[in-house]
Amino acid sequence: MFSKQTVAVHVKGMPVKVHLVSTGAVSVKTKFRDATKTGMLAMLDFMLDKTFTEWMPIWVMIIEHPEGFFVIDTGENANVNDKNYFKSSGFFANWFDTTQFKFIVNKEEEIGPQLNDLQIPIEKIKAVVLTHLHLDHIDGLKYFPSTEIIVNKYEHDKPFGDLPKLYPSWFAPTLIELNQQYEAFDKAFYLTKAKDLLMVHTPGHTYGHCSIVFNTDEGCIFFGADICYSQQQLINEKYSGxxxxxxxAQKTYAAVTAFAKEHKTIFIPSHEAAAAERLKTLTPVF
Ligand SMILES: [Zn+2]
Structure with missing residues (x-):
């Protein structure tokens, strides 16, 4: 439904390819995406909402960095189509995840086959970096049993809305503490020796939610995951439910906006279809 996008950029003059692939499609309650209230009231509002959004992508970003290839999030898998998929997570999770969301994921859209399509062997992946532990970001982990998985320790210690029953049995990620200041962000962690790729703490959606900052010669590619559903939401200070x-979330919007005003920033939320075109054309927020 959402075609993959590849952009050729450079770091210190060296060519790097960045790919965006969608591991299927998701639709959520309209007021889950576009809230007019906050907190519990927003939750009540979207639960009572009878309308769903259009289909949205579930982006995974792959960076062919000279220090090694990085996979940012792992997307969804086709088992999510099975109506019993959430049963093991308990009554509430089962009700919530089968009534508030809709998924369409084909087997060939999973991250494994997509890497295959790109002719990237799993062994070439230096690390998988998870922005947070929600199912549509971790359900492709099954392809990476021998790859280093990097997670913010705080996200792991204080998860919000994760479903541990869906973690692979072998799941034992490298837990890192974000203990550096980076520009507008209080907490950051460098993923490369060149210090051009980093995780920054962008809480709100979850307490430990992170975004990925990739500084290229052409501009900063900012994988914002679930900070918001679209760039427009960020600019207009509109929030999800x-x-x-x-x-x-408000603090994070302010930090990302301040950063984007200082640097040419190409903003990629996990579920915005238009992000693919912005990546291709390297179109910044401001
Ligand atoms: Zn999420």
Whole structure:
């Protein structure tokens, strides 16, 4: 439904390819995406909402960095189509995940086959970096049993809305503490020796939610995951109905906006179809 996008950029003059692939499609309650209230009221509002959004992508980003290839999030898998998929997570999770969301994921859209299509062997992946632990970001982990998985320790210690029953049995990620300041962000962690690729703490959606900053010669590619559903939401300071903390979400919007005003920033939320075109044309927020 959403075609993959590849852009050729450079780091210190060296060519790097960045790919965006969608591991299927998701639709959510309209007021889950576009809230007019906050906190519990927003939650009540979207649960009572009878309308769903259009189909949206579930992006995974692959960076062919000279220090090694990085996979950012792992997307969804085709088992999510099975109506019993959430049963093991308990009554509430089963009700919630089968009534508030809709998924369409084909087997060939999973991250494994997509890497295959790109002729990238799994062994070439230096690390998988998870922005947070929600199912549509971790359900492709099954392809990476021998790859290093990097997770913010705080996200792991204080998850919000994750479904541990869906973690692979072998799941034992490298937990890192984000203990550096980076520009507008209080907490960051460098993923490369060149210090051009980093995780920054962008809480709100979950307490430990992270974004990925990739500084290229052509501009900063900012994988914002679930900070918001679209760039327009960020610019207009509109929020989704699903933040662990509205206050933290507001702080994160302010930090990302300040950063994007200082640097040419190409903003890629996990579920925005238009992000693919912005990546291709390297179109910044401001
Ligand atoms: Zn999420």
């Amino acid at each position: 699903t933040n662990a903390s509205h206050k933290l």
